[in-house]
Amino acid sequence: MTATQRFDAYDPTDWQTQIDPYPVYAWLREHAPVYQNEKMGFWALSRFDDVWDAHLDYETFSSAWGQTLEKVLTPLPLMISLDPPKHTRVRQLVSKVFTPRRVAELEPTVRAITQRRLEGLGPGDQIDLFERLASSMPMDVISAMLGVPESDRDHVRHHTNTAMHRESNSLEIPQASRDAQAQVGMYFVGFIQERQKRPQDDLISALIGADLRDVETGQMTKLSFEELLGFCILLANAGHETTARLICNSAVTLFRHPDQRSELAADPRLLPNAVEELLRIDPPSQVQGRWSTRPWTRHGVTIPEDVRVLLLTGAAHRDERQFAEPDRFDIRRKLDRTVHFGQGHHLCIGKSLARQECRVAFEEILARFPDYEVDESELEWAHNNNVRGYSKVPIRL
Numbered sequence: 001m002t003a004t005q006r007f008d009a010y011d012p013t014d015w016q017t018q019i020d021p022y023p024v025y026a027w028l029r030e031h032a033p034v035y036q037n038e039k040m041g042f043w044a045l046s047r048f049d050d051v052w053d054a055h056l057d058y059e060t061f062s063s064a065w066g067q068t069l070e071k072v073l074t075p076l077p078l079m080i081s082l083d084p085p086k087h088t089r090v091r092q093l094v095s096k097v098f099t100p101r102r103v104a105e106l107e108p109t110v111r112a113i114t115q116r117r118l119e120g121l122g123p124g125d126q127i128d129l130f131e132r133l134a135s136s137m138p139m140d141v142i143s144a145m146l147g148v149p150e151s152d153r154d155h156v157r158h159h160t161n162t163a164m165h166r167e168s169n170s171l172e173i174p175q176a177s178r179d180a181q182a183q184v185g186m187y188f189v190g191f192i193q194e195r196q197k198r199p200q201d202d203l204i205s206a207l208i209g210a211d212l213r214d215v216e217t218g219q220m221t222k223l224s225f226e227e228l229l230g231f232c233i234l235l236a237n238a239g240h241e242t243t244a245r246l247i248c249n250s251a252v253t254l255f256r257h258p259d260q261r262s263e264l265a266a267d268p269r270l271l272p273n274a275v276e277e278l279l280r281i282d283p284p285s286q287v288q289g290r291w292s293t294r295p296w297t298r299h300g301v302t303i304p305e306d307v308r309v310l311l312l313t314g315a316a317h318r319d320e321r322q323f324a325e326p327d328r329f330d331i332r333r334k335l336d337r338t339v340h341f342g343q344g345h346h347l348c349i350g351k352s353l354a355r356q357e358c359r360v361a362f363e364e365i366l367a368r369f370p371d372y373e374v375d376e377s378e379l380e381w382a383h384n385n386n387v388r389g390y391s392k393v394p395i396r397l
Contacts, residue, residue, distance in 0.1 A: 009037055010044060012287055012310065013171065018388055019381060021286065022327070025315030034301035040171075042308040043292075046315035048322035048339070050298055054290065054311050055343035061290035061309060103352040106141070110357055113140045114364045121397055123369065129393040133365075134247035135161065138240035138357055146232065147202025148191065159183045160236050161391075164384045181233075188232040192225065204232065235350075243354045245284035245382065245389025247361050250275075252393065253282055253329060254362070255374040260331045264362065265370035271359045274331035278358070279340040281329050286314035286388045288342060313339050314388070369397040 010024055011017060017024055028035050028046040035044040045051050054061045117133045117140075127133075139157040142148075148156060162180035166173070192204060199205035207228060211220045223231075254261040264270050288311040296303045303309060316339055318326040323333075341348035348354070365372065373396045380392035 021314055022318055025318055029319055033299050042310055043303045044310040044312055046312045048316040048319040051311045051316040051339055058345050060294055060296050062293050065291040098349050100352055103356055107356060109144060110141055110360050113137050114360055118364055123397055125397045127395055129251055129395050130248050130391055135244040138243040142235055142239040145203045147200055147204055156236055164241055166383055188229055192228050239350055241387050242284045243357050245387050246358050248390040248393045249282045250278040252374055253278060257329055265366040268363050270331055271362060275355050275358045276335050277331050277333050280317045283313055283340040284387050284389045287312060287386055372397050
């Protein structure tokens with residue numbers, strides 16, 4: 001499919017579209033930059049400037065109904081599903097954990113965990129990159145920050161992965177996914193209660209004891225139990241799911257561009273910029289959902305009030321109006337504005353950590369196995385409406 005070919009509808013729940021959405025995105029940018037799917041009841045923005053502006057305009061594009069295609073009001077105050085001032089209240093405290101300095105201090109931990117996950121492997125060995133490193137390392141890092149015991153980490157990881165699963169062409173959340181999310185919730189209820197009784201030297205204990213100023217009343221308060229629970233669940237899901245897919249997507253992209261992979265192996269100093277390009281060319285977070293609070297007009301089309309609007313990050317990053325030769329992968333590309341971590345009030349709080357984890361992962365992989373091979377015939381995709389990437393990446397080291 002090319003930008004001149006027409007299609008019946010853009011359906012983000014269709015797995016065939018998810019596997020290769022970029023031709024559909026090209027058609028949307030060219031012919032329907034403000035797109036309406038009447039059957040599924042949503043609108044979508046695909047050009048870079050429109051997606052950028054919508055991210056910054058939280059008063060028109062609200063996050064209060066979540067980021068998924070469904071209109072779901074979460075019972076927990078998840079930071080990602082809050083608008084100011086409620087969003088500001090939580091973010092002012094937890095953002096202190098993810099400052100560049102604090103994330104830099106985490107690098108020895110990230111590297112040690114990565115090295116431990118690669119320990120014992122040699123050239124010619126075969127692994128599933130997702131299970132061996134891409135999924136386990138980010139969860140280990142998040143767990144170490146929170147204070148989740150090593151013995152519990154795979155339990156939390158597997159349940160969070162299951163909770164994100166969806167069926168093709170369906171907006172229904174499978175019962176197995178609901179059950180898995182309930183298991184994650186119950187685990188963190190007990191985890192927080194334990195830390196309230198017996199604080200330790202970890203992030204959740206620090207948040208339990210921290211004071212913050214309420215942005216509406218000006219009085220000093222503490223995070224509620226529900227806010228603490230929402231933060232743990234958000235970190236367990238977003239803190240490992242997207243990074244896992246980023247590492248997997250990146251491993252495949254680098255395999256398909258062996259010359260540039262060789263450059264990175266020879267000069268790891270190129271990796272920070274390469275990570276930005278990997279995020280641009282094939283981001284794990286392809287769609288951010290919003291809800292319109294008032295009419296908004298662009299390109300002669302008006303999105304009405306009170307409808308779901310999808311901000312198509314994956315489409316925006318292939319927009320030739322913003323990026324020269326957008327379908328070309330180039331580890332030396334100079335990037336100015338990007339939306340792979342959102343923008344504005346919902347600029348991803350863990351962006352520096354995700355970049356660091358991806359960089360360290362490939363520093364360690366390419367130092368040991370610069371010529372790894374991916375068995376593309378055995379790649380498996382994750383079935384997830386909001387995070388696009390592989391759930392299995394067979395690699396010969």
